[in-house]
Amino acid sequence: MTFGGRIFAAIACVIAMFGIAGCVTVDRNAHADALGARAHLQRETLRTGMFALTAYSRITRNDAPIHVYIEGDGFAWVSRSEPSLDPTPREATALALAAADSSPNVVYLARPCQFTPMADNPRCDMRYWTGARFSPDVVASMNEAMDAIASRAPGRGVDVIGYSGGGAIAVLLAARRRDVRSLRTVAGNLGSEYVNRIHDVSPMPASLDPIDAAASLGELPQLHFTSDADRVVPPAVAQRFAGAAGTRCARVRVVADIAHDGDWARAWPALLRIPVTCNGD
Incomplete structure (x- = not known):
């Protein structure tokens, strides 16, 4: 198995000792829309050469x-x-996090x-949310979407924030782009090989490892925000990445009592x- 986030926590219902006969179904699209x-x-929907990607946006100023x-x-x-049939x-x-941002x-x-119907994404395959989730194909598609996003405020740049595995993608995008002003990660998987070793799961040869891009950033x-209560991506992951990037510009902030x-x-x-x-800035 490759590292896939929470183990067993994604199961929708508990039937065993409590005698519960049914499951509570969560409408993930309705939750996101709300x-x-x-x-x-x-x-x-942002269409790229490889995937159709779902986005939520609020652009109110083209000079910011x-x-x-x-x-x-x-x-x-x-x-x-x-593996899940739908990631x-x-x-x-x-x-x-985006909804809490008043920018x-x-x-x-x-x-x-994610979110986009599989019928609209014929190239979707389980590998793109398991062993190849940080693959060059995925990064290229996300980068195309970033081009479309950045064009809405030309020349103003982007501040990239990635959560968990999105932190890995954020790093890999920042390493490829020249319009990224800053990088923040939250509980970010900033070293996929290292995290997989922590959890004793299989390596991901089809994926890029974000720590390999650290020096270029x-x-x-x-x-990089991490928590002392995170048992999935512990603080050592962010600290290891910051050490590889250099401490002049890469900082780690450990917060208390927030699980992954x-x-x-x-x-x-x-x-x-x-x-x-x-x-010094």
Whole structure:
């Protein structure tokens, strides 16, 4: 198995000792639409050469930078050995972060095969949310979507924020682009091989490892949020990445008592106010 986020926590119901006969079904699209609506984020589809990607956006000024939020791995695995048939996240943590951001220009970008119907995504395959979820194909598709997003405020740049596995994608995008002003990650998987070793799961030879891009980002202002309560991506992952990137511009902030899939959105407005700068700037 490859590292797929939460183990067993994605099971929708408990039948065993409590004698529960049915499951509670979560409408993941309705949940996301409600989150977006509260923050005036409008749902749209961004079509790339490989995938149709779901986004939620609010662009109110073309003279301001754009905050781009990238979702985590979602409901990638049903159990340690069984991949999900649909990686659409149940909680959409990165969308909740975007909804908590009051900046004038905010865009949320789902990962390939999340939210968008499979019929509209004929190239979707389980490998793109399991062993190949950080593959060059995935990064290229996300980068195409970023081009479309950045064109809505030309020349103003983008601030990229990635949650969990979206942190890996955020790093890989930042390493390829010249319009990224800053990088933030939240509980980010910033070293996929290292995280897989922690959990004693299989390597992902079809995926890129974000830590390999760390050195190329040494001059990019970045702040990596992690928690002492995170048992999925512990603080050592962010600290290891920051060491590889260099401490002049890469900083780690360890917060207290937020689990990997905890309520990061509640803390986000305060965390977002922390300046992201390089030492001496």
